Amino acid sequence: MEPIVNHKGIIASLDRVNVDTDQIIPKQFLKRVERTGFGQFLFYDWRFLPDGKPDPKFELNQEHNQGASILVAGHNFGCGSSREHAPWALNDFGFKVIIAPSFADIFYNNCVKNGMLPIRLDEQKVFQLLNKGANDVYELSVSLENQTISGEGFEAAFEIDPYWKEMLVNGWDEIGLTLNYEEKIMAYEKR
Numbered sequence: 001m002e003p004i005v006n007h008k009g010i011i012a013s014l015d016r017v018n019v020d021t022d023q024i025i026p027k028q029f030l031k032r033v034e035r036t037g038f039g040q041f042l043f044y045d046w047r048f049l050p051d052g053k054p055d056p057k058f059e060l061n062q063e064h065n066q067g068a069s070i071l072v073a074g075h076n077f078g079c080g081s082s083r084e085h086a087p088w089a090l091n092d093f094g095f096k097v098i099i100a101p102s103f104a105d106i107f108y109n110n111c112v113k114n115g116m117l118p119i120r121l122d123e124q125k126v127f128q129l130l131n132k133g134a135n136d137v138y139e140l141s142v143s144l145e146n147q148t149i150s151g152e153g154f155e156a157a158f159e160i161d162p163y164w165k166e167m168l169v170n171g172w173d174e175i176g177l178t179l180n181y182e183e184k185i186m187a188y189e190k191r
Helices: 085-093 105-113 123-132 162-170 174-179 182-190
Strands: 006-014 070-073 097-100 117-120 139-143 148-151 154-157
Touching: 006 097, 006 123, 070 123, 085 105, 097 123, 105 117, 105 162, 123 154, 162 174, 174 182
Parallel strands: 006 070, 070 097, 097 117
Antiparallel strands: 006 139, 139 148, 148 154
């Protein structure tokens, strides 16, 4: 995984609450076991019209959201089933940071385990960001190292568990963390 220390990117505003994992990546696209290739199906039922053409009304299809790497959404983002494919699809689409007032616990853990930074912010701060990115390109700088977010006319601090912070800053997944102890593991096995 790539480390996340500082990230600067355009935000995409998804002003919706209770976005569940089946909306993030619909069930019919869960036939793959690789972590890649899911981005094309992200929010499929919202992004595309019945004829397969992009829906111009959907937030991520709007011009000012093109190339966004930070997703800002409403309460309870990632609720529903525990499918790990949801963070895979978001990551494969290009999102590195997701900001919301609250996340489903399993979704939050799946994000950090897959190298994405979910940030819980106060509802008023999220509302400000949703408004800033609703109709225009808006860029944010996220410092995981300092646990701060800044942009034109916006500043906020966020909390993150020190364990997950260390994992993301170093680009480790749980296997990578285990490999840091390889010498000790080998010594134990030899004994």
